[in-house]
Amino acid sequence: MIVLKPCFQTAIIMSIELLSIGEAARRMHLSIDTLRRWDKAGKFPAVKKSGKRFYRLEDIEKYLVKLGIAETDIFEIAKEWVSIDSASEPSDSFYCQNSIVFQYRLKKLENEIGVVAGLEDSFPLITSIVGEIGNNSFDHNLGNWPDVPGIFFGYDIRKRVIVLADRGQGILKTLKRVKKELASDEEALRVAFSEVISGRAPEARGNWLKYVKGIIVENDVRLFFQTGTAVLELKKGDRSLNIRKERESIYGCIAVINF
Incomplete structure (x- = not known):
């Protein structure tokens, strides 16, 4: 058995390239808060120095x-961001702090x-869907x-997936301004995708979702959309809305577009 002297052990440790938590978060497309939480849970341990x-x-x-092998890598990053109670800004790779x-x-x-x-x-239809979802996150949460503030926006063209998310007020709170009788995320999501509500901002949020629905049911595009606990999955040919309730709620909204 070979026993390393303390000075030699130190030399080996120092030869290992270490990155700060900020740099690690940037490279991994995660928030610093997520890395801290993963370290505490033992999911991705850090090296402690001073x-x-x-x-x-x-x-x-x-x-x-x-991560490159996983099919849902971008979605998992976005879902983590809208699921935690206290979040910081996403990685610069995905963060759009304003509409510009x-x-x-x-x-x-x-x-x-x-x-x-x-x-x-x-592709014009796909980018139109993305534009509608992203722009309305800004329009209905401004101030x-x-x-x-801002949205998560990431995509992988090779895997044909686009993900958008925000930690905004969510559809229920937005629509209750004009439909106070709405009592659940599921009910609000159904109204948003099926009823003409109002042409005035910010209540017009539901109208852009009907525009998105109209494109998807006529084309080879799929949509996963969640707000609060309500989830809708939509594809070509779907005329009815199959909305389910998730056990875990999210903040704001998250949308996944597959094409």
Whole structure:
């Protein structure tokens, strides 16, 4: 058995490349709060030095390789962000702090998706859906963001998935301004996708969802949408709304578009 002398052990530890928690969060597309929570739970342990958390580059690279294989990686990151009680801003890779940033990234998506074989005819519809969902997150939460302003916006063209999320007021609170009788997230989501409510902001939130529904039921696009505990999955040909109640509630809304 070989016993390493303390000085040699220290040299080995120092040779391991360590990253600060901020840099690790940026590379992993996670929030610093998430990494702290994962460390406490033992899910992704940190290296403690002088009371601070550091992360091995090797561990981060292994995580990213594993993430690249997962089919729902972007969704999992967004779902984590809208599920926790106290959140910080998402990674810069996904964070649109205002509508100007969102419009810039939406145009970038349009340029990238427009050259994909087989999407020449459908890409304007796809970006239209994304634009409606993202813009309305800003329109109906302007000046009323509960905690983190702005939206999460990520996509993987290779896997043909786009994810948007916000930690806003949610559809129920928005629609109760004009339909005070609404009592649940499920009821509010059904109204938003099926009834003409009002042309005035901010109550018009439900009308843009009917526009999104109209595109999806006529084209090869699928939508997963959750607000609070209410979940709707919509695809081509769906005329009825199959809304279910999830056990776990989220803050604001999250949408996943598959094309």
